[in-house]
Amino acid sequence: MNFPIYMDNASTTRTDPRVVEAMLPYFTEIYGNSASRNHAFGWAAEAGIDRAREQAASLIGAGPKEIVWTSGSTESNNLAIKGAAQMYAKAPMGEKSRGHIITCIIEHKAVLDPCKRLEREGFDVTYLEPGSDGIVTADLIRAAMRDDTILVTIMWANNEIGTINDIRSIGAVCREHGAVFHTDATQWVGKMPTDVERDNVDLMSWSSHKIYGPGGVGALYVRRRRPRVRLQAQIDGGGHERGMRSGTLNVSGIVGFGAACEICENEMESEGERLLALRLKLENGLKGLMDVVEVNGHSERRLPHLTNISFGFVEGESLMMGIKDIACSSGSACTSASLEPSYVLKGLGLGDELAHSSLRLSLGRWSTEEEVDFAINSIHQAVEHLRVLSPLFDLHNEGIDITKIVWQSH
């Protein structure tokens, strides 16, 4: 085993060496600008882009012309949300009631912040609250629909807790109401089977670096027929990507992204099974050793490789200090600059102390059973160490409900 162990694959992934191999010629040999139409360097680069477009499209059941390259999911989300809102606005800039948008409070900031900006620009936004299991249902969407709803944006799988929304049903509701449906599928695509036709998706964001491709590359799927979805460009310039996203393409990055998509498509099934078995071993191992260990979010409708666990009476940052050989994330306030605990965990309505006590562990292509065993043992020791120190654990052992105590707040 090499230390530290990487269990933060929901944050970013190691680039697959096969992907690096596919990229290398595009730095020193095939270095043309794919928009150069008049010489061999440009044509060779364009051929690489075309192939990647097919690889990316194939992974999600789309056509190659429906792929728009971006710098990553944040940009894809911005383009989809602002671009669709501006294109389908009911009233021009400067007026109110320009249209209604539906999203959810536990979306990624790259979705919430564009929505907030649109609110300032005259759009109405409904922020749905999921159930305590973290799931946004089609019924919630249906109930929020209005005559002027132009856009719905709901993530496929949540980045902090790994819960999976029923995108197909949500898409069907959007189709019924004639609203454009965007999904941030950053944590989903490449890990789970995706078919934009079957799943009723109009716009979909995903990122290369989450699926063992290089950083700085992403894609937005933009539906071309039944119905054709149009977007207002957010980056203007040379008219690349059919005018939707100008800028010279990152050829080597896109080639790598394409290769990463192809590997995911071929290996998704076996990889998913392997990671699910490891995740279950991790969760069951920890729950078997300690009391008051809760897996956050829906118990079954979750990504195979990601788990978010709260260890009662123990604060997340101090827990991470005790497991310094494991790279992972915490929903604790102390690990962020804001001193606010995870808004996603708070959004489940289960109390702040749950968020302060959480760890997110996300497995990946190179995670091993040996590493999972090490993690179980290491986390167990750290939690035991901290519970000896914890006044909350004492109160719990004395039979006192800590949620009933009036604390001196700061």
Place this chain on the structure above:
Amino acid sequence: MAYSEKVIDHYQNPRNVGSFGASNEVKERKDVGVGIVGAPECGDVMQLQIKVGDDGVIEDAKFKCFGCGSAIASSSLATEWIKGKSVDEALKIKNTRIVEELSLPPVKIHCSVLAEDSIRTAIEDYKRKNGKLDEADTGHAHAH
């Protein structure tokens, strides 16, 4: 975030962990003062207990802490510093000294403030139990 060596040392080898009995027992003990500050939803709870001799000297101190590494280190350090001091001397310990000793970054200063608060709260509890609490000792403004 990188921790100072002293924070890591207190985290790994916390000093004076524990208590002088269950919460309902220490409530009745006149020689023990208890300070519990912070709140679980804020991610920090510190519990400091002091055992005070007849001469007003803090004979022993115990702490428990739910919080980040800096909070644990701050409260662990506080127990070391107050042991052997009179309650009035202990009240003079300022959070800034804890910040210096542990090299806490600005974002962790609130941990040292909590530690100072826990000392004061424990001493107030001791004084209240022994009828020694002056008007001047109460109602401290919490300027944070």
